[in-house]
Amino acid sequence: MAATHNWRVVTWNLHGAARPDLVLVAAALRELQPDAVALQEVQRRQARAVARMLGWHRTWARKHHPYGPLVWWRTEGHAVLSPHRVAERQRSSLTPGTTTWRWRHRIVLSATVRRGHSRLRVHCTHLSSDSTDERIDQARRLAALVSAEALPWAVVAGDLNTHPHDLAEIVREFHAAGLRDVGGDSTSPAVRPLQRLDMVLVPDTAVVRQQHTPDGGDRWAALSDHLPVMLEFELPD
16 A cells, blocks of 8 residues: 655744734644644744744745835744754745835745655745736736746645635636635634635645634634635655
């Protein structure tokens, strides 16, 4: 029988500008017992604090400067956290030509999580909230990046800002990179979720073992306007 490896990946748009209680954020992540966490809309100091509380490794990348250079500490970005080693960090722009002083600037933070002899490449992203065409273009750029790396096992995790009318179109862009969507529950707004914006796209060969999104409510709304998504899946060796 061929060897397999189980991975548990969480994605969460943390809405760090709203200053969530990081102790509660760390506790929520600990409950999910992930191998890797992809966070969006998180400040560097927030990612550092959560990782320190959990005793985890981390990497962070700037997305944009929402408040100008005088309040640099509130710069927003993405982070990958893990109880395992995090290596081979890369930050790539999905909107070349758009300045990082504008919120429309979009990136992907890519990092490899190393667990023993197993490796998983995690691409953390947050696609445009403006239009379907922009989301599709960014998804196409990201899928090309995943394909160019040609690594055996990779996931895309993040806030894809999909709507019911364009989810299939956006996800289809990742098929050429060997990734697929496995469905899931609504994630926003956290108090009473109505839209599915957040997801983990997994390799075609992955076997999904468990999927979990909280039901929402006041507890989760106090932490973010999005709910976390946890996906556990099995990959061949």
